[in-house]
Amino acid sequence: MDIRNIAIIAHVDHGKTTLVDRILHTTKVFRENQDTGELIMDSNDLERERGITIFSKNAAVEYKGVKINVIDTPGHADFGGEVERVLKMADGVILLVDAFEGPMPQTRFVLQKALQLNLKPIVVINKVDKPNCRPDEVHDAVFELFFNLDATEEQLDFPTYYGSGKNGWFNDSLTQSEDIMPLMDGILKHVPPPVVSEGSLQLQITSLDYSSFLGRIAIGKVSRGTIKEGQPISLMQTDGVKKSRVRELYVFEGMGKKKVQEVVAGDLCAVVGLEDFNIGDTIADFENPEALPVISVDEPTMNMQFSINNSPFFGKDGKFVTSRHLRDRLIKETEKNLALKVVDTDSADSFMVYGRGILHLGILIETMRREGHELTIGQPQVITKEIDGKKCEPYETLVVDVPQEYASKVIDLVTRRKGEMLVMETKGEMQHLEFDIPSRGLLGLRTSMLTNTAGEAVMNHRFSEYKPWKGPIPGRNNGVLIAKEAGSTTAYSIDKLQDRGFFFVDPGEEVYRGMIIGENNKPGDLVVNPNEGKKLTNMRASGSDGTVSLPPKRLMTLEECMEYIQQDECIEVTPNYIRMRKVILDEEERKRQQKRMSAEAV
Incomplete structure (x- = not known):
């Protein structure tokens, strides 16, 4: 056919x-x-x-x-x-x-x-x-x-x-x-028909599927030869050759798959029955196996620390809470997610996960939380390299389309984060801007850009190359409001703290000591007590006991939280909640740690 x-x-x-x-x-x-x-x-x-x-x-x-x-x-x-x-x-x-x-x-x-x-x-x-x-x-x-x-x-x-x-x-x-x-x-x-070379069977596994009934399924294109059901084959891997047998064969038909006896060169197929294969492996002839070149994928540019949930609310919400669950899930993800890399750390409860960007890692975390995992994730960090003796960091090409009246605000925001403008041109009513910016500068940029352009800016970016380190980039300007003690928040307390900043929690929510509950209006963190109830007496005054009117809490998505947190903060992710908190929950311990770090810096 x-x-x-x-x-x-x-x-x-x-x-x-x-x-x-x-x-x-x-x-x-x-x-x-x-x-x-x-x-x-x-x-x-x-x-x-x-x-x-x-x-x-x-x-x-x-x-x-x-x-x-x-x-x-x-x-x-x-x-x-x-x-x-x-x-x-x-x-x-x-x-x-x-x-x-x-x-x-x-x-x-x-x-x-x-x-x-x-x-x-x-x-x-x-x-x-x-x-x-x-x-x-x-x-x-x-x-x-x-x-x-x-x-x-x-x-x-x-x-x-x-x-x-x-x-x-x-x-x-x-x-x-x-x-x-x-x-x-x-x-x-x-579009030309597939080019088929002469010779024995070659099929490179380029994709994976999983069925609870059949197990892991290898998907790829038959480059040459013919693959048949029940045929013995050699699985060519980076570290050697394994002998195996094709149990079942499927080709794609419509939205599903159709079982077949054999597949000829040029067609795509799904192979069932192989053990322990990886993407990039070659299915080759049993007698004379020849491997195809391994698939190379661009390297990750960002890493994050994944650890077990160690907050006071540990285990209340999820099914999978131990480090073994976390490790198994991350290793399973690397089998099909080629751009992801997982590395063990000094601690048995933490793993360093390398990925392509905030969205790439955010989708993994979101998927895990829906499956019932509880975990703590640290601030995203860019991966630096040493090139010719110089410390280098990843740079990205940033493209922003924005109405003309907001163009100056966008340029100001990006240049403050060490971005350089390359292109500025008009497209209809929109201004088209292109920048070269360190990947670090993109963290938290989307939120501030949408705020400053009334939600009109359309922003896209992609990795370009590694260049010399640009020096410190200003992060979040304001500090955060931190809960003083565990308990349930009250409308009375939040109302009295309104002039301090805005809140990420509503009245009646359970909080714990060290949890981030809002943003301070000024730089520097502030520890507040959101759990205090009104002191009641049996005296009443008309007008002063009216209901408290509070603005709704600010809802933060997972990606916004990842861009928002600083070095000493982390995010607690459970199936039903996303909470930001300090890494060290105790206020006195945090102060001691800061003093130690200041002394070391001096």
Whole structure:
């Protein structure tokens, strides 16, 4: 059967998953009366809540007698590890670009990976129905991007399609067509069939799946030869060769998998029955095994300390609370999350976890807490390196689109955090700004930027390179309000403390000594007692005993907490609560520690 393998790549929110929906509906994967909803491929709860793709997924459709394997990839820079490895399964890519925003930082990142793998690109300019869109300018910008990324003559001669995934049409010109058939025909015409070399079996494992019934499942593309059910094979790993046997074989069909007897070179398949395999391993011939080059993934740029929950509320909320639970879960995550690294520390209760960024680590923590884990996480730190005898740190390219009246505030915020402006241009009513900024400077920047631009700023960033250390970057300006003792907060106390700052807790919430309950209006931390009740007498005065009117507490998401905390603070994460606290809960002990550190510094 004729086969095409195509990956869909784009910046976050440019419409990849919506395009996959259209392909699935056009090729009649579902019954006419079947209610599928939207964003069919984003099946994970976290993906649906956040409206982003986190895990790459496969679907297979049949169009005009040709099987098309479609791979939906994440658009966020933090999940670049997912994109890099699944591109190995594709022979062509659809580069999706928003007709207003044009190529964004992540577009550049994934396109560069695709061009290096010599994949055939098709450019799709989406959302041409949006007001003030500029498809022609965007087409020129995409061509310029290809040129800057050293695309070959053949790659520069890319076909372009215009349309709207939401309205269900794509055409090779700006005139509206009936449906997405012109694009489907373009895939058959421009994407080459898989290139198959002669020789014995080779299949590189590029993705993992798990079934409680079948166990771990290896997914990859058969590069050459044929793989059959029951066939003995060699599993080529970095540290040696294991002999094994294929128990069951599946190919992708629609949204699911279909059991088959054999799979020929060029098709994607799922293999059941292998023990202890890793991503990047090669399934090869039993007699004459030959390995494929190991998949390389960009290194992590940030680390965080994960430890067991050691707060006074330990064990009240979660199922998994011991260091053994924490260790097993983190090791399990590294099997399928290539960009993640876990290292033991001096303490048996703590682990250092290395990842691509705040979102990458935040998704892991959010997933763990939903599974019932309790843990404490420290402040995110960037990973420094020594290059040519100099201390170097990771830098990122930061792109901000903001209404013109707020542009000066954005420039001021970024330059204070050691950012340098590279580009400033006008896009319609928006100002387009590009900066080079140390990764440290991005911690906490999103919150202050949204506050200063009335929520109008759209900010994106991606790792660029390591450069010399830029020196200290100012962190949070204000101190925090810390609970003096354990107990239940009262409206009376919080009302009396209103002029000290704003609160992260409501009346009636349980707090403990050393827990962060609000932000101080001034620099420096302040220990307060939020649990004091009103002294009652039997005398009443009309008007003075009215109900207390309090503003609602400020809700902080997990990522906002990660950006907010300082060196001596940490976050307690449980299935139902996210609490910020001091690492040392006792106030006297904290003061002694500060004195010791000051003495050492002198």
